[in-house]
Amino acid sequence: MNHPLDNKVAFVTGAARGIGAAIVRRLAADGAAVAFTYQSSSAAADALAAEIAFAGGRALALQADATDAKAIATAVDAAAARFGRIDVVVNNAGIFLPGTLDDFSLADFDRTVAVNLRAVFATAKAALPHIPDGGRIVNVGSTNALRVPFGGAAFYAMSKSALTGLAKGLARDLGPRDITVNNVLPGPVDTDMNPEGTDFGRSLHAFMALPRHGRPQEIAALVAWLAGPESSFVTGADLLADGGFAA
Structure with missing residues (x-):
């Protein structure tokens, strides 16, 4: 079997469930040892780590709130201590708090930025001393960074569009x-955060070239490609996996 990430170590944030869990499974299947964080879903995180170990892989579940930079740094250091280094960082932790300008609180704004943007900076900064030359940083953003065809998502879209500038600048700095x-x-994507079977979920299909939700495994496949050797000439890029939502 092809294992493009043999002898690599990955660190994934917010990965006990949904897209994050699919990323952990895919990176482990591709041969990486994977450390991943979770905030409160300890049972799901332990089950995921046990599943990977049962399949012959290596995984380490670490509790860390994405908004707590010290906790994230501690988790990064624990992963590097266990596995020796960190070759791949995947910033997956994220939240969506809906609201319009007249009802969105400053606390909601601050939390949106803390999870969707500040945590990406804090994780990358903590991991950098452990990343060897040739490493990878992959951020999970959103198609809403490019298109917001419904109300109540301005601040989520803002936080995700900021990742474009961050990735382009860091690509220059770390190149x-x-x-x-x-x-x-x-x-x-059909997850607990955005299930396909709801009225809102089904309404999104009208905006898409492929009228269906994506599967977490489809997002994980693109993340795995960016983490692997075949993407070595790709940097500072936004890669859409959105069924044509932004087309």
Whole structure:
């Protein structure tokens, strides 16, 4: 079997469920040892780590709130101590708090930025000393960074569009070390955060070229490609996996 990430170590944030869990499974299947964080879903995180170990892989579940930079740094250091280094960082933790300008609170704004943007900076900064030349940083953004065809998503879209500038700038800064930095921009994906079977979920299909939700495994496949050797000339890019939502 092809294992493009043999002897690599990955660190994934917010990965006990949904897209994050699919990313952990895919990176482990591709041969990587995977450390991943969770906030409160300890049972799901332990089950995921046990599943990977049962399949012959290596996984480490670490509790860390994405908004707590010290906790994230501690988790990064624990992963590097266990596995020796960190070759791939996947910033997957994210939240969507809906609201319009007249009812969106400052606390909601601050939390949106803290999880969707500040945590990406904090994780990348903590991991950088452990990343060898040729490493990878992949951020999970959103197609809403490019298109917002419904109300109540302005501040979520803002937080995700900021990742474009961050990735482009970091790609320049880290390019001399052959470290690539890219964003994956999913569209609607069938998870607890955005289930396909609701009225809102089904309404999104009208905006798409492929009228269905994506599967977490489809997003994980793109993340895995960016983490692997075949993407070595791709950096500072936004890669859409959105069923044509932004087409």
